[in-house]
Structures are given as structure tokens and as C-alpha cells.
Amino acid sequence: MKLSLPIPSLCHLCGLRIDSTMGHHLWCPHCHRQMALHIKRCRCCGLQLETQADKCGQCLKSPPPWHQMYCLGDYQYPLSTLIQQIKRQKRYWLLPPLAQMLSDLILHPAPMVVTVPMSWHQYLLRGFNLSEVLANEIAKSAPQTQLMPDVFLKHARSPMQKTLDKTARLRNVRQAFSLRQRPKASHVAIIDDVVTTGATVRHLSELLLDVGVEKIDIYCLCRTPK
Template identity: 50%
Template sequence: MSLGVIDAFKKIPTWLAPACALCRLPLDNQAQYGLCSACQAWFAATVRCPRCGLPCLTVTDACGQCLHSPPPWQRLFCIGDYQFPLSHMIHQFKYQRQFWQARDLAARLADTIKQPAPLLTAVPLHWRRQWYRGFNQSELLAQALAQQLGSQFSPTLFTRRRATPAQQSLTKQQRERNLTGAFELNQRPTHSHIAIVDDVVTTGSTMRQLCHLLLEVGIERIDIYCLCRTPEPSVLLTP
């Protein structure tokens, strides 16, 4: 091989090399989850209530809110709050159809889960919304996460019986009323420990509706696996 050919190979553009999903620079030796070591610094660990997933001032088994009004699930696992860069990555995944983000996001989330549920399912979309969008982002995430954790995945455990207005501008009480009777359990799961997967959990209204359906048929433990937990107006909860 001539020196000219060797020099040509050395000058291959860097855009042919794997790039960081955030800064788009070539991945270094310390890269994880599709991000370079510099961008990994955005994902510093935060002390969270293991029950609701919201930030806490100190390590605790349950924050004051969960002690007063415990949610119907046992544990909530998330990567972080809904803020940059996680919010940006989810937006790319959800609205720019960057489906490959599901694998790296699922891998990061899987590393926070030490005792995974044997069965995972996803928050369902109404059929019209799924037809319009072409996919269910929570389903893609749950499928990738089940592969990472070695769990089973049931995409048809729930059905969304009716379309509901967008939740973003609604209060917690309005969200609860908006979702009442919106979901249906298609069959009783064979496992007593189940995890429900979604991309973002805000007030938890959707999760509460799904959890109640599972509890009614005797499911003993329910966990929530999500990418982001949207902080409440009071950012930190006291233990």
C-alpha cells in the first residue's frame, strides 16, 4: 500500500467516527451511553425519594409527602429531572424520530435498577394518537429496557379506551379527572411484580390509574421506570 493511500485513510473525516449524542464530537475512551466523558458530567447523581422519585435533601426511605400520601407503587426509578440535557434527548427521541436514543437511554436507566421486575409494560397511547405519530415512545423504551434487564415485555397489557385532552396545561386534580376510566387491563398478568415504563412522569396521574387496575387483580408490587421525573413547584422535598 502506498504512503499516499495511508495518508488518505488518516484524513478520513471525523464525522464518520461515532459522535457524542449531545456535543457531536467524536466519542472518547471514557464514553458511555452514547455520550463523551465531558457530557457525562451533566448526569451527576441526585438524592431522591425512592418512592416518588423527586429530589430530597437527605437520603431517606420515603419523603414527607410519600409518608403522608403514599403512591400506589413501591419504587420509582428515573435518570434525572426533566431539564437539559435529558429533556433535549427525549425531545429528539420523541419528536425527531431518533429511535436509536432508546437503547442508550434504556441502558442508563437500567444501571439504576438493581432488582428488576420480571415483567415490563408501557403506558399505552390511544390508537388514533399512535396511528398519527407512528409509534409509542414508551413502548420502544420498555422493549429496549426489558432487553437490558433480562425481563419479559408485554406491550398489550393495557389499552387506552378513549382519547384524552393533552395533560400539559392541567392541574393534578384535572389530570386525575381527565384520565378516569381512560385505561383498561386486557388480561391478568402471571407475575406478581410488574414495572410500568414511561418517558416522563409529572404528577403521576397516569401511573396511578394503571396501578389501580393492577392492584384490583392482586398484583403485589408495582415499580415505575421512567427517564425523567418532572420536579414539583417546590423543587426539594423534606425527608
């Protein structure tokens, strides 16, 4: 008789012993619930809404250049911890389930996805671009979606956005990126791991609109709350 027992492993977030009968094998049900995936968010900026409205007051008053933003949740525990584990400890195996959870939210996927580039020295330091790896995973899970790399160029000498305040980020981002080639689709999604102020995706959206792209969505793992 073959004995088959669930193989126990430890939750990547709290260290609790989990097994395959508990649903997910990388984090425990308690940590999964803390991701609060079903919180109502503004469809434009991805920030949490307090009412059942579709959009927040700010986006109604001044809509962003993109159509819709999809994100899993706020950039806080536990999603922020998982993203840091992927980036700093190179736990790449945590990314596919997060990418799948993000894909599951997207009802009408764009036929083409593009990525937020890093400068070559940022790339050398980290060894990978999370936006690109995430885009690959999303393109794999949606066969009708094509990944078009190298649509944008990041200039080498621009300072890291996270070191700047909001006004400086807006000014910096306009000098930091340019368009290398026009995407061959009228509906395009820009993929970023974390959207902080939105300055980067705003500028990249404007570059796409300038060359005739008609509809832009943003796919990101997390949105930094205000």
C-alpha cells in the same frame, strides 16, 4: 500496518467533537455529567431529596400505590433534549444507551414489564409509542424480564394529559385507561418515558392492585420536578 484511528462524531447535545476514547460516543463527558445521574432521589416518587433519607416527607405521609420508582433524572436539560430528539426527530439510536443506564439502576428487576398505551390516533400521529420501545429495550437488557404488551387500553377520546391542570389530569386519567388483561406475575413494573404528576401511573397501579398484583415498580427515563 493497519492504521486505526478513533472515528470522530458530534455530541448530540452540545455539538462538541467527540471520539470513542471519550467514553460515550453519542454525547460528550461534559453533557453526561450534566445528567446528574447520582443525585439522591425519593425511592417512591422519584423527586430529588435534600437529605440522605430514603423517602420524602410526602411519600412517608401518603405512600403511592407502587413500591419503588426508578428514573434517570429530572425532565430538564440534557435528558429532556434527548427525549425530544427521540420523539420529534426520531433519533431512535439515542434510546438504547438511556434504557441501559436505567436498567443499571434497577437492583431487583420485576419479572414482567407493562407499558403505558397511547390512543390509536396519538399512535398514528407519532408512529411509535416511546413507552413500548423503552420496555422492549429494558426487556432485552434483563433476560429474566418479560414484556407483556396490551395490558392496558387507552380510550380514544381522552384529552392529552399535558393540556390539563393537576385536578383535571386526575379526573381525566380515571376515564382514559382500563385494564385489558391481568398480568401473569405478582411483581410488575410499569414503564413510562416521563412521569409528570404521577396521575397516570397512579391510576394504572390501582388497576393492577385491583386484580391482585402484589408489588408494582415504575421505571421511567425522567421525572418532572415540582
